[in-house]
Amino acid sequence: MKTSLNEVMTIEKHLEGTMTGPELVAFKTKMEVNSALETNVSMQSRLISLLRIYHRKKVKYQLEQVHLHLLKTDFRNSIQSIFNP
């Protein structure tokens, strides 16, 4: 695997919190002296956060499909009776 992919894997391990002991100390030290690595850690963490937002968008879309489907059933009347009693 390419060096850069190894770096991605190592950063993932760090972000997951599964890096421990001497490996963690070495990684933190490396980050302190290597600003490019520090930036990559920060950007990979930002990417994971963006993925969460993307996932939420997808779930919302799927919930919308459920809603539309339910509106074709007696669900519509029961909801209308809440807003127009």
Place this chain on the structure above:
Amino acid sequence: METLIATPGLTTGRSNVPIEEFYRHSYPIVARFVAGMKGTDDDAKDIFQDAVIIYLEKNDQALLEPIKDQERYLLGIAKHLWLKKFSKSRHMIKLDEFESLLNIPEDFYPSIRTSLLLQFLESTGRKCLELLSDFYYRKLSMKSIADAYGFSTERSATVQKYKCIEKLREEVKNKSLLYEDFFE
């Protein structure tokens, strides 16, 4: 209709109730609250769906303490979402002890910059976004991802996952710097 029951992250947690049944049962509870606040059915739909998303996330995280009272939780979150949306209602909503302990994730309403960044990634790397969100947030195994995306082995899927992270990470880096010029 695409059913949600087949989506691991989209059943209603440990009880494994299909989302459609859950929706049919729980939506009226939130709708009654929104109607009581003089909101519209669109407000109710929006708030309910957001509350479900937060509920599903919390339920996934709370491995040791599953959320037992789904309706109470949803209604509590719905109240918080309503307050966030219509802060003028603050004096009209009383939160009980349980509800006051609930909260909306800080990043639930992304900033303009974050939305633009995501929009950009959606236009340039949708396949990678899909694969990575399936792994990180739908919690699919690499075997399932290999099958779903047509990789011959788990190893190929894993390599692709890392390539995707690398690709999107670079795009995030480049665009973040660009957006900082505009928004900060």
